[in-house]
Amino acid sequence: MKTDIEPTSPTEPPALASSRGTGRIGDKVFLGLSRGSGILLLVIMAAIAAFLTVRAVSAISDDHGNFLTTFEWNTSSRPMVFGIAVLVYGTIVSSIIAMLIAVPVAVGIALFISHYAPRRLATPVAYVIDLLAAVPSIVYGLWGALFLVPHLTGLYKWLDDYLGWTKIFEYNDGTPRSLFTVGILLAIMIIPIVTSVSREVFRQVPQMHEEAALALGATRWEVIRMSVLPFGRSGIISASMLGLGRALGETMAVATVLSPNYLINASLLDPGGGTFAQNIASHFKEADGPARDALIASGLVLFVITLLVNGAARLIIARRKEYSGAAA
Amino acid sequence: MAKRIDVSGLTAYYGTHKAIEDISMTVEPRSVTAFIGPSGCGKSTFLRTLNRMHEVTPGGRVEGKVMLDDENLYATGVDPVSVRRTVGMVFQRPNPFPTMSIFENVAAGLKLNGSYKKSELEGIVEKSLKGANLWNEVKDRLNKPGAGLSGGQQQRLCIARAIAVEPQVLLMDEPCSALDPISTLAIEDLIGELKERFTIVIVTHNMQQAARVSDRTAFFNLAGVGQPGKLIEIDETERIFSNPSVQATEDYISGRFG
Numbered sequence: 001m002k003t004d005i006e007p008t009s010p011t012e013p014p015a016l017a018s019s020r021g022t023g024r025i026g027d028k029v030f031l032g033l034s035r036g037s038g039i040l041l042l043v044i045m046a047a048i049a050a051f052l053t054v055r056a057v058s059a060i061s062d063d064h065g066n067f068l069t070t071f072e073w074n075t076s077s078r079p080m081v082f083g084i085a086v087l088v089y090g091t092i093v094s095s096i097i098a099m100l101i102a103v104p105v106a107v108g109i110a111l112f113i114s115h116y117a118p119r120r121l122a123t124p125v126a127y128v129i130d131l132l133a134a135v136p137s138i139v140y141g142l143w144g145a146l147f148l149v150p151h152l153t154g155l156y157k158w159l160d161d162y163l164g165w166t167k168i169f170e171y172n173d174g175t176p177r178s179l180f181t182v183g184i185l186l187a188i189m190i191i192p193i194v195t196s197v198s199r200e201v202f203r204q205v206p207q208m209h210e211e212a213a214l215a216l217g218a219t220r221w222e223v224i225r226m227s228v229l230p231f232g233r234s235g236i237i238s239a240s241m242l243g244l245g246r247a248l249g250e251t252m253a254v255a256t257v258l259s260p261n262y263l264i265n266a267s268l269l270d271p272g273g274g275t276f277a278q279n280i281a282s283h284f285k286e287a288d289g290p291a292r293d294a295l296i297a298s299g300l301v302l303f304v305i306t307l308l309v310n311g312a313a314r315l316i317i318a319r320r321k322e323y324s325g326a327a328a
Numbered sequence: 329m330a331k332r333i334d335v336s337g338l339t340a341y342y343g344t345h346k347a348i349e350d351i352s353m354t355v356e357p358r359s360v361t362a363f364i365g366p367s368g369c370g371k372s373t374f375l376r377t378l379n380r381m382h383e384v385t386p387g388g389r390v391e392g393k394v395m396l397d398d399e400n401l402y403a404t405g406v407d408p409v410s411v412r413r414t415v416g417m418v419f420q421r422p423n424p425f426p427t428m429s430i431f432e433n434v435a436a437g438l439k440l441n442g443s444y445k446k447s448e449l450e451g452i453v454e455k456s457l458k459g460a461n462l463w464n465e466v467k468d469r470l471n472k473p474g475a476g477l478s479g480g481q482q483q484r485l486c487i488a489r490a491i492a493v494e495p496q497v498l499l500m501d502e503p504c505s506a507l508d509p510i511s512t513l514a515i516e517d518l519i520g521e522l523k524e525r526f527t528i529v530i531v532t533h534n535m536q537q538a539a540r541v542s543d544r545t546a547f548f549n550l551a552g553v554g555q556p557g558k559l560i561e562i563d564e565t566e567r568i569f570s571n572p573s574v575q576a577t578e579d580y581i582s583g584r585f586g
Binding site: 119206208209211212213214215216217218219222226227230231233 | 379381384386409410411412413414416417419421423424425426427428436437440441486489490493
């Protein structure tokens with residue numbers, strides 16, 4: 001009788017114990033992999049920052065000019081005299097011009113693709129835009145130098161005629177290898193990425209938010225203003241930051257188009273100026289040890305500017321988080 | 329304020345698929361008309377043809393007439409945008425504008441229709457929120473986001489938003505299906521009050537709800553999958569639930585199918 005009560009197979013494990021040990025191991029391996037990659041990323045970031053800082057400090061202590069205010073980049077003579085004032089100005093101004101042109105155009109294209117164009121047209125347009133994002137920057141640079149620059153003189157003369165009195169749009173008949181030209185070229189380069197990201201965000205606007213506006217008697221534009229743009233706001237900011245990151249760091253296209261000097265022009269249209277990335281690319285080849293450190297110091301500043309810009313964008317997004325579409 | 333809806337020979341398509349076929353009915357002003365029927369019978373589609381929301385869906389088109397008193401909503405030259413300003417709608421899932429405050433949500437439709445003074449807006453918002461039985465719960469936090477309210481409150485906010493523009497007709501597409509029983513009761517009470525002022529059409533899957541809130545009930549059915557939905561009958565709610573004239577209606581409400 002006693003044997004009847006016993007389980008039929010005493011070797012069988014209790015029901016709740018896992019019969020598949022592999023699942024546990026898989027979890028552990030995956031945890032290790034993902035944790036490892038996370039830590040590796042932080043280590044690489046810290047290593048870059050440390051490398052930049054160490055080399056930059058040694059360069060700045062060798063600088064016989066003022067690192068922040070000197071309008072000169074002379075690292076082949078000893079002692080070295082260099083400063084980043086022109087580069088800060090040129091980088092920020094060309095990027096601002098690029099953003100002012102690119103973001104409205106890109107949001108417009110994205111809205112056209114996601115909300116206005118019939119599907120037969122939207123798909124090829126979206127495809128072409130994505131294709132543009134894959135064009136190498138040197139190709140943009142060559143196109144900019146050989147085609148865009150000569151064709152901008154007319155526009156710049158016109159701007160000079162009507163807005164020349166502002167000094168900002170004064171133009172003195174040089175070849176327009178200027179910061180404004182760089183801004184236009186950068187805008188063209190970042191429009192695809194800003195468009196692609198915005199378009200994806202606009203496509204994800206929940207149907208029910210758009211119908212809410214429609215049911216109140218909103219026109220198509222009013223639906224976009226009431227539902228699509230507010231929902232896509234943080235997405236547009238993220239997309240713009242991706243574009244801005246590219247604009248701030250763009251090297252070859254800027255180096256190809258700009259005719260650099262170490263002056264800050266009142267006019268955006270006259271040639272001259274420089275950006276961090278362009279300056280590094282132009283000097284790196286002939287630079288020896290200390291001169292390279294000077295370039296690295298400027299690279300560190302660009303790194304910091306990029307971090308600040310991204311931080312600011314995150315703040316903007318976080319500040320209105322409780323109003324974001326994610327809450328609904 | 330409230331207008332009569334007179335539908336005749338209405339057929340609606342999604343692309344080549346015929347969703348509902350040859351529907352004719354009259355919806356009385358200042359009353360609640362409920363649409364019931366199994367899933368896929370086209371009752372929601374039919375509801376959406378009453379404010380021309382159906383055609384927003386790609387491929388959506390409609391044949392037939394929908395008279396609002398003496399105006400055909402589908403006459404040439406009628407702007408669907410102005411139709412929707414006259415015929416309001418409340419959806420299955422509460423959909424307050426997530427980026428707007430409670431106040432802005434209620435005022436959203438008014439701002440589309442023209443410019444109001446701040447004091448006027450405040451008056452209308454208060455009146456609409458009171459009309460939706462929500463005022464007491466939100467009057468101290470009108471500037472907080474609408475999406476922060478509970479599901480039932482959000483749905484009443486959507487009703488406030490819809491009635492703020494003083495529509496002739498209020499369409500409700502399963503307004504309680506995402507809500508708990510207490511919130512559902514609040515909405516049902518509200519529907520009873522709103523019918524004093526508006527013509528109300530409500531789609532519901534809940535037959536007790538149809539029996540509780542509506543004056544007249546329409547039963548929709550479809551012959552089979554892929555077949556268009558049809559109106560089987562419409563009558564006084566009491567009659568539909570006690571002594572319907574069609575066998576299919578009786579089978580449906582007694583739970584024998586669907």
